[in-house]
Amino acid sequence: MQLSRTQSLRLAAVLEVFQNQLDLLTISFKVELDKSPHSPHEKVTLNKLIQDCHILSDLMVTFRVELEDKQTFNSLLKTIEDEERRKQKLAEHIRRVTKADFREKQAFCTKLEEEFENKCAIFEELQEQLALMETHKKEENEKNQMIKNDKEDKLQMLQKEANDKNRMLEEQIQLMKEQMDMERRTHKVSIEFLTNQQEEMKQRRDLWEERTRTMRQKKSQQLNDVRCKITLTLDKLMEKRRTFRVYEQVVMEDKEEQEKLRQEQELIKAATKIEAFWRGCMVRKGLGIYKKVEDDKKGKKKDGGKEGKKKKKR
Numbered sequence: 001m002q003l004s005r006t007q008s009l010r011l012a013a014v015l016e017v018f019q020n021q022l023d024l025l026t027i028s029f030k031v032e033l034d035k036s037p038h039s040p041h042e043k044v045t046l047n048k049l050i051q052d053c054h055i056l057s058d059l060m061v062t063f064r065v066e067l068e069d070k071q072t073f074n075s076l077l078k079t080i081e082d083e084e085r086r087k088q089k090l091a092e093h094i095r096r097v098t099k100a101d102f103r104e105k106q107a108f109c110t111k112l113e114e115e116f117e118n119k120c121a122i123f124e125e126l127q128e129q130l131a132l133m134e135t136h137k138k139e140e141n142e143k144n145q146m147i148k149n150d151k152e153d154k155l156q157m158l159q160k161e162a163n164d165k166n167r168m169l170e171e172q173i174q175l176m177k178e179q180m181d182m183e184r185r186t187h188k189v190s191i192e193f194l195t196n197q198q199e200e201m202k203q204r205r206d207l208w209e210e211r212t213r214t215m216r217q218k219k220s221q222q223l224n225d226v227r228c229k230i231t232l233t234l235d236k237l238m239e240k241r242r243t244f245r246v247y248e249q250v251v252m253e254d255k256e257e258q259e260k261l262r263q264e265q266e267l268i269k270a271a272t273k274i275e276a277f278w279r280g281c282m283v284r285k286g287l288g289i290y291k292k293v294e295d296d297k298k299g300k301k302k303d304g305g306k307e308g309k310k311k312k313k314r
Contacts, residue, residue, distance in 0.1 A: 006177070008071040013173060015064045017166045019057055024158045026053040028151060035147075 033046045062075050283290045 005071060008067040010173065012064045012067045013169050015060045015067070017162060017169065019060045019064070020165070021159075021162050022053050022057050022060070024155075024162070026050055026057070028155060028158075029053070032147075032151065 029046050029050050033043065033050070059075075059079055066072060066075050282288050
């Protein structure tokens with residue numbers, strides 16, 4: 001049979017208290033054996049009690065270790081079974097010895113009856129000695145009673161200390177149980193909180209994944225639109241560049257034509273100026289064809305001047 005962890009710890013604590021009490025009882029027996037004088041039978045009894053206390057203490061240590069480690073008490077059951085077998089063997093041995101000794105004791109009783117008469121005389125002498133021994137024994141009993149009272153007081157103090165320790169252990173066990181319950185509740189609440197947080201985070205993750213997918217689609221569409229616009233713009237730019245080159249070529253040709261026209265106009269102006277200058281020189285000098293024309297003009301001018309004067313006189 002295997003106990004639970006809590007039951008095994010409780011039993012281990014109780015066994016530890018009993019072990020402490022046995023240790024205290026063993027110490028008290030040792031003190032009593034060392035201080036006060038005892039008869040051989042009492043010494044044997046005390047030694048037997050001390051030995052039994054040690055055996056019980058070792059058994060409790062083994063039992064407590066088994067409870068703490070394995071939560072079982074097989075060692076205790078095995079010890080009980082061994083003790084029962086030992087008692088049965090001892091009882092059988094006693095029965096065999098009793099049957100053998102019964103015959104011897106019958107013969108011995110006859111001898112005792114013969115000796116009884118002889119010892120009756122001695123008994124009277126011993127009565128006087130017994131009176132003296134009783135007085136002496138009474139004094140020893142008083143001393144022993146005082147020692148016993150002192151030991152009882154000490155045992156009561158030790159028992160009280162053991163009870164205090166037991167109470168403290170029970171309080172500690174109760175406190176540990178409350179702490180374990182509180183930790184269990186806290187752990188349960190933490191698990192529920194973390195589970196809720198996990199579910200919420202999953203929902204958020206799904207929402208963000210959906211939003212991200214939608215945004216990616218939108219951005220991809222926008223990127224495609226921008227790429228198309230850029231392509232169209234580049235095509236327009238190339239067309240504009242071609243048109244600009246054509247226009248530039250036309251402008252250059254127009255400039256060249258205008259420059260030629262300007263040069264021709266300048267040449268014409270220069271020629272016109274030279275021609276006008278030459279004509280003016282010819283006219284002023286009366287050279288060439290302009291000579292007669294000047295004479296005729298002068299004659300006409302003279303006649304016209306005379307007629308004008310006559311008209312004025314009139």
